[in-house]
Amino acid sequence: MxxxxxxxxxxxxxxxxxxxxxxxxxxxxxxASCSLSDNCHGSCSAKNLEEAVGGKRGSLS
Incomplete structure (x- = not known):
């Protein structure tokens, strides 16, 4: 028990x-929550964030 x-x-x-x-x-x-945030330089730019999210928003392709 x-x-x-x-x-x-x-x-x-x-x-x-x-x-x-x-x-x-x-x-x-x-x-900020990524495990590589200490060693990662520039991967959080606007362009790379769009790629991570899935491309341009609003596109039909």
Whole structure:
């Protein structure tokens, strides 16, 4: 019984921690939350962001 409670508690704690971590990263923005943000220079320019999102917005192609 106690083992089940501990295992269940650890699962919910990990899920909560993962959710909080995801929310913090998503609030930073695309480049700030990237794991390469310390070593990446210039990949977050407007042109590269459009390519990462999927091209020009509003185009029909």
């Amino acid at each position: 106690i083992a089940s409670i501990l295992i269940g508690g650890s699962i919910f704690a990990y899920a909560g921690w993962t959710l909080v971590r995801h929310m913090k990263k998503s609030s930073k923005g695309m480049c």
